[in-house]
Amino acid sequence: MISPQPAHKEQTSMGTIMSHKAFGMYAEDCLDAVCREVARLESILSRYIPESDVSRINQNAGRNFVEVNPETFNILARSLELSAICDGNFDITIAPLVNLWNIGKNSFTQPPIREMKQVLELVNYRDLILDASSKKVGLSRPRQAIDLGGIGKGYTGDCILEIFRDFGVTSAYSNLGGNVVTLGAKPDGTPWNIGIQHPRLVDSLIGSLAVIDRSIVTSGSYQRFSNDSLGNQFHHIIDPATGYPVESGLVSVTIVSDNAMTADVLSTALFVMGVNRGMELLMSFPKTEAILMDSEEKVFVSKGLKGHFQPNEGIEYTILE
Amino acid sequence: MIGWIIVLVVLTAAGIPAGIGISKLNKEHAEARNVSLNGVDFNSLIDGEYTGSYEGGMFKWRANTVKVIVSEGKLSEIEPISGVVDQGKGSTKMLYDRVIANQSLMVDTISGATLTSKGYLKAVEIALSQAN
Structure with a gap:
């Protein structure tokens, strides 16, 4: 039995506005769980949260391997696979360049060419080393850094779909700042x-x-x-x-x-x-x-x-x- | 050249006055994003002419008034009265046309992002809420 009134929630996370809508008996509880899941993923994947797995990898670049959550490990492994398939046109080690351009801040300016050359050398997904046996991760060189901005919201979307299913929801969507995931059709079947x-x-x-x-x-x-x-x-x-x-x-x-x-x-x-x-x-x-x-x-x-x-x-x- | 046009269009659209703090700007944008549009039942509209005004958010940047006509139970016309500045290439007219074609204020959701159009749709919603 699908309840006619959908549950709807908005939250601010991962630097954007997210909106979730679900139909079903447990839709309200489901969306509470979705919001918690988004916050949890942000806490391990954001490079702007100092204690996150990603921040710890970046802080230890060129120095130490760090142990990460198995989930973080899997996302990084998939990131490397996709970077290779995309021939480096997608690269999670782009963070130093993003910083140089000041992206995500309110203004960004064209960096000096000399500085650009130095920073460009730091961008190479092959320098992210994953050790499957110890679930440890490290970046080869100092000043290298990873940013999951091009994959994290996508991963989050896939996790949200699983939560919808766990709560018996068969009709729902989430809009993660323009990244949209849909489950099933609308309640009327369209x-x-x-x-x-x-x-x-x-x-x-x-x-x-x-x-x-x-x-x-x-x-x-x-x-x-x-x-x-x-x-x-x-x-x-x-x-x-x-x-x-x-x-x-x-x-x-x-x-x-x-x-x-x-x-x-x-x-x-x-x-x-x-x-x-x-x-x-x-x-x-x-x-x-x-x-x-x-x-x-x-x-x-x-x-x-x-x-x-x-x-x-x-x-x-x-x-x- | 096109770059300048885009920047100008955006600055005009946001109506950013000189000297306003970035944090306030962000607040205004967040407010605009959060404008909800779901208060109208398009299945039970009563024929007539209605006007609606949206106050336009904390700085009134998106304030606008529209007249809507409902005939034979359907939204048939949206006419801007004041405050509606076309965002380029007749896009605001296209926005209204989409509302009339779909008999709905929104697609279910948008892949990408939009701010000012929501303010315009809010006025349409306020006008139509009188037709329910």
Whole structure:
């Protein structure tokens, strides 16, 4: 018996606003558990909390291996796998670059080139060493650091889905600051209708997606852009290869997948790689689709989303076969 | 050039006056994000014309008034009366068109983020709440 009134909760965590909605007998209790789970994951995965596993790894970079929670270990292992599959276009050791650009703070400025070169050398996921037998983790060189900003919310989304199921919820969604996970369909059996934010028009959507049991993650250059004294404009997605904000010709990447962690990583990787290389990479992930917008506001939709994607008025799109 | 346009659009959209503290700005944005939009039952609208005003948050940046028309039980028109500044390329009109097409203030949720549009939708909701 599904209760007609959904439970709804909002929380601020992981530097963003999260909103959860669930239908079911135990929906209220379920969302309490979801909020606790999010807080727990933030406490081990955030690099802004000094006692977290991630902070301890960073504090000991180039010096010691540190013992971490088995869950942290598994996330890091999966991060390294995905970094390799994405050919380094996704890299969790990007933290020193993110710091250099001051991302996440209220303004960021273009760093001096000499400093940029030094910091760029610190970014290399191969320098994160995992010892499976002791569950110990270490970074090879001093000043190296990891940041799970491109994978942590995805992992959290997957954990939330498990909690929904544990509480017998069959219809729910969570929106983790733009990373959306859906469970089942809406109580009336129709798909969830997920808007895809337009990267340049504040009030507008690229379109909407009708989905059941899917995770949807959008990376867009609309977030956190800034201009320096010379009038240059930057956005927050940094290319691990160049050290500069990505210029791949894409302004928005949405990934639709049955796994939120994969969707999170691929949204960043495809943003960095651009349409052609990005779509090639996508082929190696089954049940994973994409909606891309380039800088001329042309939209490309992978063929598996045919019939699920509804473009907004005035948006023209091409299905990629 | 496009970079400047984007920055200008955003600054105008947020209406950021010189000298306002960043922490206050964050507070205002957090408030805007938290505006909830779920008070209208589109299945039981009574025909008529209604106006609605949203006070626009702590600094009134998003204050706006709209007139809505309900005919044959459906929201048929949204007309901005005051305070609605188009966010570029007719996007606010597109926002209203989407509401009318879907007979709903929202898609279920949005992948990405949005602030000002919520303020505009709030005024529509306040207008429509009189039609329930």
